[in-house]
Amino acid sequence: MQNDTFLRAAMREATPYTPIWVMRQAGRYLPEYNETRRKAGSFLALAKTPELACEVTLQPLRRFALDAAIIFSDILTVPDAMGLGLHFVEGEGPKFANPLRAERDIMALEAPDLEKLRYVFDAISLTRKELKGRVPLIGFSGSPFTLACYMVEGGGSDDFRLLKTMLYSRPDLMHRILATNARAVIEYLNAQIAAGAQAVMIFDTWGGVLADAAFHEFSLAYSKQVLAGITRTSEGRVVPRILFTKGGGAWLEAMAQSGADTLGIDWQTNLGDARRRVGSSVGLQGNLDPMALFAPPEAIEREVERVLRSFGAAPGHVFNLGHGVSQYTPPEHVAALVEAVHSRSLGAHAA
């Protein structure tokens, strides 16, 4: 591999500079993405056509010196393959035609036939081939809990009322869904690794909406099951496992004991404090405020310096935003970000 800085930093090994990739780096802020999406006809058609998914995965790497690619896909592919009927409503985000609420449906829920997710594995194989070893390719899934949020609510939510009503009233049903999701996510991520993913990330997008005790019981416990079930090495190399709970800054100590190699850190968390709290047990990935990219390049550089200084010179920092890049971001500001991270961190993480 020509550039393995991301894989090394994610395992807390020394690197000559701080590697960077950007959550949602293949996305709507890029005109070429919008053009490919238009050709595909819809977001889901784009995600389900390996050649197009490969194409948009590679697009940001043609513009920016990013240190990793992440396969273009959706966090909800698994419940879609379970038969819940994923579709997207313009301006409203993902919806499920058959949300999971009735006890009978919950008891009948099963991990999906992986053949239904073949398009993801094919996209990964193809992208690996096209990448030609330039940078590593990251695979991913929603966490068991985050999948359950969408499965029960039938889409996004401001308050997760249906989900939480079940969680507080019928915790047995919630646990049943989560156990099935955990099995499904393990099989799904292992198939991604078999297809060529060189690192995997679990997006626990909604774990942060839970009360403290509920987070441990309903989110982290099942992310741990997944982390324990993931293939450890592939192609003779360790596969780093990244866990990101948005709004999860309160639980970093527990997450550091989850089996993850690196934790995603949102922008509200002080990265230096996070570093001290988790010690040398895990690497950290983050955590610039995505909205800082709306400032001029000089201000972006200042905020990049702040994040780099906050983490310090120890190994184990993967630079990223604290959340996905906004669709309104000027691409040239992402260029300024990548350039600033590389130039200002040079040498800081040498062994």
Add this chain to the structure above:
Amino acid sequence: MQNDTFLRAAMREATPYTPIWVMRQAGRYLPEYNETRRKAGSFLALAKTPELACEVTLQPLRRFALDAAIIFSDILTVPDAMGLGLHFVEGEGPKFANPLRAERDIMALEAPDLEKLRYVFDAISLTRKELKGRVPLIGFSGSPFTLACYMVEGGGSDDFRLLKTMLYSRPDLMHRILATNARAVIEYLNAQIAAGAQAVMIFDTWGGVLADAAFHEFSLAYSKQVLAGITRTSEGRVVPRILFTKGGGAWLEAMAQSGADTLGIDWQTNLGDARRRVGSSVGLQGNLDPMALFAPPEAIEREVERVLRSFGAAPGHVFNLGHGVSQYTPPEHVAALVEAVHSRSLGAHAA
């Protein structure tokens, strides 16, 4: 006063049981509120008519043995009085007709003439009279930062892009707005105290969207100015000052040094950890997940026990939800909540 348990707990004095009030206790989950609002014609007409604001403030106290009343009003009354033109769009929340974005408008911004907020002070005086010393009355305001969020965005936001673009690009303009807001909020809260408010709460609803360094610079610094400027005693008694930053669990140590007597705690934070982190410097108010009220009464009691046990037996706990009560909450579940807090805490906080 017949029941001063709230005032005492908010000053970390011993109480025979844990007092409780509920954020948004006067609101849409109560049929009698909806009827009064219908009569008023609109939310703003309700808030701006002292007799009606008094009436809805008292409604929840007729149903539940709450230990405090909070004046019915809106957090955005101050920018409305500054001339920004507050109105409400059905299903979209508050909007400002004249959002604050141009440098010229920002430089011309001034603290409002308090006469324009007379309706709030009149509602407080009237409510104090009607309460007849049964329980104390809480006054409140949005924090300088939270007011600025709405003033710049012109309404709510998912990402606060306009606000953060200004914050990262032109911090000088943001500081100018915040300094003006802080002066206005001090005058506003002091006038509420003069009118009869016996405690005051600062709602920093959006402080939690800020990056760590930005929270300290743009939110907490100005809440501190307000806390330092609030009248300390009224009617021969200390006026407790409560600061609540939603999503602010990471910053409790700093908030404990802000001059607040009690900190509001959201439901994601472990109350026992919060207690240990702030020591005996401040009281804590919270923190049941509002969605727990959709479970049956037995489950509500279990969750109440969890919160009470998490805080422990020391003085200084005001029970509340971790956020406002949902409009879909069954009122009888709020009754179960209040009953459970009172019966299960009895004696726990005796000196």
